Amino acid sequence: MLVFSPSLKPVVQINSLCVCLQQIQEDLNKQLLDNLVSFLSRSHSDFQEKTTKWTCRMKFREIPTAALILGVNVTDHDLTFRGLSDVLQDSITPYVALLEAKDCPGIKNLMQKLMGQLMNCDIEVDSLEDEDCVQVSQNRIRCSMPSLVSWYENVTKKTDSETPSKKRNSSSRHWQSPPVVVIFKDMESFTTKVLQDFIVISSQHIHELPLVLIFGIATSPMIIHRLLPHSVSSLLCIELFQSLSCKEHLSTIVDKLLLTSQFPFKLGEKVLQVLINIFLYHDFSVQNFIKGFQLCIVEHFYSQPLSVLCCHLVDLKKRVYSLSHDQCENIRRLPSFRRYVEKQESGKQIALLTNDNFLKEETEKLLEDLHVYHENYVSILRCLHVFTSSLPKYPLGKQIRELHCACLENQVWETEEYESSLQLARMLNKTDLVSMLQQCVEILMSSSGKEFDKTVEKLKEFLTQFQNLEASQERDVSVSSQKELQKKTDLYHLQKTLLELKESRRSKKLTKFEMLRFEVVDYIDTLVRKYLVPADTRTLHEIVYFNAATVLRGHLNAAPRTALHTALNNPHWYLKNQALKCDGGGISNKAPDICIVYKLHLECGRLINLVDWLEVCDDANSTFTCFQVCSWFLSFTDVSSARFIRAVSELELLGFIKPSKQKTDHVARLTWGGC
C-alpha cells in the first residue's frame, strides 16, 4: 500500500528549490542593490537639507539618474526590478513607479501610467482614510506634472504632520520627503520623443518633486547618447551601475543547485548539456534555465515510476520498505540493476530476483551508496576544478560546470583533455601547487563525506613535505658546477664542460621537488579515478538522475517549421489515424486537402500556376506519386474546386505562398526547396 501520494513530492522539491533560488538571487543582487540604494539616498540629500549652497544652485536642474546595465537576458530583468522596487519601498521611498515601453507610446500614456502607479501606492499606504481615495480619483483626471507635484506636496505634508502623533511603520522608515523613483524597465524600446519630453518636463519641477530616474539598459550605455540629444542628456546626472553578468549568475546557480547534496534529484549529463546549450547559444536567461530545471523535476517524477525513491536519506528507509511488488519488479527491470545482478554470484542473483524483502534491503544499501558517491563526487570535482581552472588554455574548461559535464559524460581520465591537463599540472610551480593543495584540503575538510580523513592527511603530508623541501633546498644549492666553470679558462675545456653539463641536464635525475610534484599529481589522478566515475555506471542511477534529454529538447527547443512540415507531409504523425498511414513519398487520399495541396506545392518552382496546380495530374512531365489521389480534383465539380481554393488559402495563411503580382493566376512560394 502506498502511504504517500507521489504527486506531492515534486511540489515539495520544487518549493524547496524556489526557496533556495530566492536566497541565491538575493545574495547575488545584494551588492548592486546596496550601491543603488546608497546612490538614491545620496541623490536628494540636497533636497532634504534644503541647502542653498552656491554649487547646488548651479546644477539644480539636473535629475539624478542611475543607468543600470543588466545584460541582454531580458527575461531575467523582471526579477531584478521586482527585487529592486521591494528594497526601495522597504528602505527609501514608498513612491516607486515601474514603466515599460509598451505601455508608453506617448507622453500622455506615460504620465497616466506614472501617476496611476504613484497614487495607487499612496492609497495602499493610507487605505484607512476614505477621503483620500476620493481625492485621488478626482486628481487622476488631470495627468500633468503640476498635479503630480501638488499630490506630492499633499502627501509629504500629511506624513509630516502625522509622524509626531502616531508612529507608523511606513513613515518612520522613510524620510520626511522621500524621493520619487521612476524606473524605465527597457530603455531601448522607449521612443526618443517620449523620453525627451518626460525628462524636460520633470527637470522643470525637480526642485519641487525629488525625482530619481533608473534606466534599465540591456545593451550598452551608449544607447543613452543615441536616444537623447545633448540638450536633454545635460539635464541628467547619470551614474552607471552594472549587474552581475549572466554567465557568473549561471555558475553560481549550478554551483549551489547541482553540486550539492541538498536536493536528492540530479540532472544527467545530456540533460544538463541541453539546458546549458540553450543558455549559452540562445538566450543567456537564467530564468529559463531554472524553468528548464523545474521541468526536469516534473518530468522525472511524472515519467519515472520509481521516482518515489528519489528523496532525502532520512525518508529513504520508510519508502523502500513500503514498495509494492510491482514497484519491486520495476526495480528489477532497470538496466543498471540488471547489470548489477549479473555481476553477483548465482545465489544472490536468485535472491535478488525472487525475494522482495532481500531486494528492498539491497536497494536501500545501493541508494545510500549512490548518495555517498554523489557527496564524494562533488568534493573531488571541486578539488579537480582547483587544479584545472588554473592551467593555461583550460583543457578541461574554465568553469566547474564544464568539468562536471565532462565527468558525467564518460570516464574523464580516458579523455585527451584530461591527459593534457595532467601534463600541464606536472609543470606547475611550487607556490601554485602548494596553494592549490591548501584549497583542496579546505574543500575536503568542509565536505560532509567521511572517507576523506585519509585523503586530507595525505594532502597535509604533501604540504609538510613541500615545506621541508624549501628548507633543505636552501642548503644544497648546486654551487659546485659553477665553480668549476670559473676555474677552467681555456676554450677547449670550457666547451667540453659545457657539453657535459648539457648532457647531464638532459638525463638529470629529477630533483626532490619534481619527484614530489609527480607524486601529488599521481595522487590526484588516483582520487579522480576512484571518485569521479560517471553517474550512469552506478547501479540504480535511473532513480535519482534524470536523463531523458530528447524529451526535454522537444519541450524546450520547439521547432515550428519542422513540426509544420511533419504535420502537412505526414498527417499520420499527429492524427494517428490508420487510414492516413502510407509509406514512401506518397500520401493517402484520405488526407486533409491542405496536406495534398502542400505536397503538390513542394514539387513546384518559385511561381506556381493555380490552374496547373489544380490540373497537376495531367502534367505528363510531373513524376508526381499520388496520381490517384488527385484524380478527384480533375472532376472539376464546384465542390472540389472550392475545397482546392480553401486549401490554397489555408496554405497562404500558414505563410507558404502568397499571391504574386508578376503573373496573373500565379502564387509565389515563400519557402525554398523543390525545383
Next chain:
Amino acid sequence: MPNLEHPAYPADDLLHLESLVPCRESQVSTLLSIFGERQQFSFPSIFIYGHTSSGKTYVMQTLLTTLQLPHVFVNCVECFTSRLLLEEILIQLQGCSGTEQTSPVRCDTLNDFVRLFKQALATQELQDETLYLVLDRAEQLREMEANILPAFLRLQELTDRNVTVVLLSEIVWELFRPNTGCFEPFTMYFPDYSIGHLQKILSQNHPPEYSADFYAAYINILLGVFYMVSSLEFLWFCLAAANERDTRKLWKNIEPHLKKAMQTVYLREISSSQWERLQQDGGEPGQLKGLSAHTHVELPYYSKFLLIAAYLASYNPVRTDKRFFLKHHGKIRKTNFMKKHEKTSNHLLGPKPFPLDRLLAILYSIVDNRVAPTANIFSQITSLVTLQLLSMVGQNDQLDGPRYKCTVSLDFIRAIAR
C-alpha cells in the same frame, strides 16, 4: 548703454530690472515700449525667438515679476495636450486673482476656454490692466489642434479683453505660419550672447570668498577654453565644479582640471556629482569609467551569428551571396576595381533591408554545425529587434515575410566576431 526709461513705472523698479537683465537692455526697452502703460491695450501677440540660452524665458520672467505685471507663464512642453494647456492657463489665472481654487476646471475646447477666460478675468480686479499670457517653447503648439495657434494669436480679439499673448520659441516665425493664414504677431529676435556678454553675466555672480576682479579674470580664461563648444548652462556647471580649487595661480592651476572636465563631464561620460566627489577626494577621473567605456555587449552564441549574418545581408548586395556563401560558386567575373567601388559605396549608403529567409540562409552557411530552425532562433531575432540592434522594416504585412535592417556599426560587428 541705453538706460531703461518709461513713464509708467517707477524709476527704482526700472533700475533694479536693469541690473537683473544685463546685456538685454535694448530688448527690454523695446518690450516696455510695446507694452505701454498698465491699462493700455498692447499688441495682441508678440513672437520672440532666439537660439538656445539667449535669455528669452529669463528676461520675460524677470520683466513681468519685477514690474509686477499680471501674467500667466506656461511651458508648452509640459502641457502635451491642448486640454492640459488650456486648463493650466485657467488654473494659473485663478491663482493670480488670489481666489482659492474652488473646483478643478474642465476645459476641452477653445470655445470653452474663451468663455472661462472671460469669466476668470471678470472676477478679478484686473480689468483695467493688461494680462500677459506667456507661452514658452511655443513650437509645441504646432503639434496640437490646428485652431490653437491662430486662436492664441488673436486672443485679444476673441475674448475682447486686455490680454497680450507672448510666444517664446527657438525657431523662426516662418516655420509656424499655418497654411490657412493667421494674424501676424509682432516678431522680435534675441541675438546670442557674445563672449563679452557672457563674461559680464558670469562675473556678476561671484562667490563671496573671492574678489570680483579675480573672478572676472578666472572667467575670462574659462571662456577662452569653452566658448566654442558649450552652452551657457554648461559654463555654469564648469564654474561650480572648478571653483572649489585653489585658483591663485590661475591658468596653470586650472588648465588640467578644465581639460578633464571638458573630456568627461561635457559629454556626460560621468555625472557631475561623481565629478564633484572626485574633485573633493583629489582623485583622478581615470578611476571612473565613463559611459562609453562599456561598449562591449555580451550576446548568446547564435545571437552573435544572427547579428553578423544580418550585417552581411544588409551591406552585401544579393547577387554576391552566391559567390560568398556557396562552396561551388561560378566564376568571379567582377574586376577588382568594381569590387572596391562597390564596397565603399555600400558602407556609405547605409544598411539595406533584407527578408528573413535570406538572413537565415546566410546564418546556416556561416555557422559551422547544423542549426535547427527552432523557435529559439526566431525569438532571438525578435529580441535583437527589441534591443535595437536590428530594426524591422515595413511591418504592415505579416504574411509577406518580415524584412529587417541591421542597425549596428562595423566596429560593433568586429568586436562581436572576435
